Amino acid sequence: MPSVDPAPPSGKPPLRKKRRIVHGPLPGGVEYWNQLRDLGEHAGLFRLGVSSVNPLIRARKEILQRIAEGLTNDMQFTFRNPERSTTPSLTVKDAKSIIVGVRSYSFPDEEDKDSTVAARIARYAWIDHQTELKESLKVVMRQLRDDGHRAVVFADDNSIVDREVAYQAGIGWFGKNANILVPSAGSFFVIGCIVTTAELPLSQPLDDSCGTCTRCIPACPTNAIVRPGVIDAGKCLSWLLQKPGVFAREYREALGNRIYGCDDCQTSCPHNTKWSVPVTLSSSPRRTIDALYLLTASDQEVMKTCDGWYVHDRNPLWVRRNALIILGNSARPTPEVQGVIATCLESSEPVLRAHAVWSAARLGLHQLIPETDNNEMVQEELRYLPALRVDL
Ligand code: B12
Ligand code: SF4
Ligand code: SF4
Known part of the structure; x- marks a missing residue:
C-alpha cells in the first residue's frame, strides 16, 4: 500500500527558507504555486489546491437553510456567525488566495483485546491528525511569509467552511454523505487551508463522482443523511456524542459502543474500501478506550x-x-x-x-x-x- 507521509523527495530543491528583504513584486503565479505545492507534499499533505477568497455563497445559503429547517440542533461552530464563517477575506487583510491542503487519516483497523468494555473512537481521532495537518500547512505558511506575503493557517476553525473551500480548490467532490471525496483516494482526510496575500492560479472544482451509488445513506445507523449531502445534526451520532445534556433516548441503542465520532457513512463508501491511502503515523493509534x-x-x-x-x-x-x-x-x-x-x-x-x-x-x-x-x-x-x- 502506498504511504503518503512523508512524500518521497522529488529531487527539486526546496524553496529558500530565509526571510528576504523584498524589493519589487512579490512572488506569485504558476511557477511559484508549483513550488509551494511541492513543499506541501514533502511536508505530508496528500493533495493541495487553490481557491479564491470570494464569499462562500453556497455554503452561506446552505447554513442559513439548515438553521431554518432545524437541522443544526444547537451546533455553534460555523453556524454561529454564518456571515463571518463564509467570508474568508475577513481573516487576512488583502488576502488574494486560499491554499487548501488535506492529510490522510486512513489506517488499518484492529480489534481491541485489552479493554474490559471497549469504547470505540472514530478514525479521525485515532491520533491528533489536526495538529499534524496544521504542522504541514505551517511549512508552506512560513515559506509564504519568508517571501513577504501574509499567510495564516486555518483548520477546523469557525472562521472558514473547510469543505466548501476544498471543493472550490479542486481537492474533491461532495459525497452524498456530505464528506469531500478525493479522486482515487476516498474521504478519510482532514482539511485545512492557508489564507494568503499571494496571487496564485485558481484550481478547477471537480465533477461529482458518486454516480448512482447511494450506499452511505442506508448505512447511517440513525438515518441522519436526510437528503444527499445534508446531515440532520439532531440524528448524527457524531454530534450527539458532543452535545451537552441528555443523550437523545431514541438514538442510545444505535450509539453501540462509539465514544467519539462515527465512521459508518464512510466505511460503507466504496471509494474508501477500494482506494483509501494509509498514512504513516507518528505515534501509535488509539482505536478504543x-x-x-x-x-x-x-x-x-x-x-x-x-x-x-x-x-x-x-x-x-x-x-x-x-x-x-x-x-x-x-x-x-x-x-x-x-x-x-x-x-x-x-x-x-x-x-x-x-x-x-x-x-x-x-x-x-x-x-x-x-x-x-x-x-x-x-x-x-x-x-x-x-x-x-x-x-x-
Ligand atoms: C459542524 C461540523 C460537523 C457537524 C455537522 C456536519 C455537517 N455535515 O454539517 C458534526 C458534528 C455532525 C460533524 C461530523 C463529522 N465531521 Co465535521 N465538521 C464540522 C465543521 C466544524 C463545520 C461544517 C460546516 O460548516 N457545515 C456547514 C454545512 C452547510 O456544510 P456541509 O454539510 O458540508 O454542506 C455542503 C454540502 O451539502 C454541499 N452541497 C450543496 N448542495 C449539495 C447537493 C448535493 C447532492 C451534495 C452531495 C452536496 C451539496 O454544499 C454545502 C456547503 O458547502 C467542519 C470544520 C469547518 N470549519 O468547516 C468539520 C468537518 C466538516 N468535519 C469533518 C469530519 C472528519 C467529520 C466526521 C467524519 C467525524 C466523525 N468521524 O465523526 C463526521 C462526518 C459526518 C458527516 N457525514 O458529515 C471534516 C470533513 C473532512 C472531509 N473529508 O470532508 C471537517 C472539514 C473538519 C476538518 N477540518 O477536517 N461535523
Ligand atoms: S457520522 Fe454516523 S450518524 Fe453521522 S451521518 Fe455519518 S453514519 Fe450517520
Ligand atoms: S457511499 Fe456512494 S453515494 Fe455515498 S459518498 Fe460514497 S460514493 Fe458517494
Whole structure:
C-alpha cells in the first residue's frame, strides 16, 4: 500500500527558507504555486489546491437553510456567525488566495483485546491528525511569509467552511454523505487551508463522482443523511456524542459502543474500501478506550485521555455520560460493571444518575435502580426504563 507521509523527495530543491528583504513584486503565479505545492507534499499533505477568497455563497445559503429547517440542533461552530464563517477575506487583510491542503487519516483497523468494555473512537481521532495537518500547512505558511506575503493557517476553525473551500480548490467532490471525496483516494482526510496575500492560479472544482451509488445513506445507523449531502445534526451520532445534556433516548441503542465520532457513512463508501491511502503515523493509534476506565479515573486523567477531542466546556461529565450508554449497550452485568453503575447512581450529577438508570435497566440490574429521585431528568428516565438487552 502506498504511504503518503512523508512524500518521497522529488529531487527539486526546496524553496529558500530565509526571510528576504523584498524589493519589487512579490512572488506569485504558476511557477511559484508549483513550488509551494511541492513543499506541501514533502511536508505530508496528500493533495493541495487553490481557491479564491470570494464569499462562500453556497455554503452561506446552505447554513442559513439548515438553521431554518432545524437541522443544526444547537451546533455553534460555523453556524454561529454564518456571515463571518463564509467570508474568508475577513481573516487576512488583502488576502488574494486560499491554499487548501488535506492529510490522510486512513489506517488499518484492529480489534481491541485489552479493554474490559471497549469504547470505540472514530478514525479521525485515532491520533491528533489536526495538529499534524496544521504542522504541514505551517511549512508552506512560513515559506509564504519568508517571501513577504501574509499567510495564516486555518483548520477546523469557525472562521472558514473547510469543505466548501476544498471543493472550490479542486481537492474533491461532495459525497452524498456530505464528506469531500478525493479522486482515487476516498474521504478519510482532514482539511485545512492557508489564507494568503499571494496571487496564485485558481484550481478547477471537480465533477461529482458518486454516480448512482447511494450506499452511505442506508448505512447511517440513525438515518441522519436526510437528503444527499445534508446531515440532520439532531440524528448524527457524531454530534450527539458532543452535545451537552441528555443523550437523545431514541438514538442510545444505535450509539453501540462509539465514544467519539462515527465512521459508518464512510466505511460503507466504496471509494474508501477500494482506494483509501494509509498514512504513516507518528505515534501509535488509539482505536478504543476502556469505558470502565472513563467512569473510574479522575477528571484530570479522563480529560488527558480525551485531549484533542471536542468536549463541551472541557467537562469529563459528557464523556462519562457516553461511557454509561456504552455499558448499557455492550457490557456484561459483571460485579465490576454493577459496582461502577451503582456508584454512578449515587453521583451528585443528575446527568450521570439519569444515564446510569438507563444502563442498569438495559443490563437487567433493576435491583440497583432507585424508586424515586429528586431530579426531573432522572425521574423522566425512571418513567421510561428501556427493555432488557436482547443478548442477555
Ligand atoms: C459542524 C461540523 C460537523 C457537524 C455537522 C456536519 C455537517 N455535515 O454539517 C458534526 C458534528 C455532525 C460533524 C461530523 C463529522 N465531521 Co465535521 N465538521 C464540522 C465543521 C466544524 C463545520 C461544517 C460546516 O460548516 N457545515 C456547514 C454545512 C452547510 O456544510 P456541509 O454539510 O458540508 O454542506 C455542503 C454540502 O451539502 C454541499 N452541497 C450543496 N448542495 C449539495 C447537493 C448535493 C447532492 C451534495 C452531495 C452536496 C451539496 O454544499 C454545502 C456547503 O458547502 C467542519 C470544520 C469547518 N470549519 O468547516 C468539520 C468537518 C466538516 N468535519 C469533518 C469530519 C472528519 C467529520 C466526521 C467524519 C467525524 C466523525 N468521524 O465523526 C463526521 C462526518 C459526518 C458527516 N457525514 O458529515 C471534516 C470533513 C473532512 C472531509 N473529508 O470532508 C471537517 C472539514 C473538519 C476538518 N477540518 O477536517 N461535523
Ligand atoms: S457520522 Fe454516523 S450518524 Fe453521522 S451521518 Fe455519518 S453514519 Fe450517520
Ligand atoms: S457511499 Fe456512494 S453515494 Fe455515498 S459518498 Fe460514497 S460514493 Fe458517494
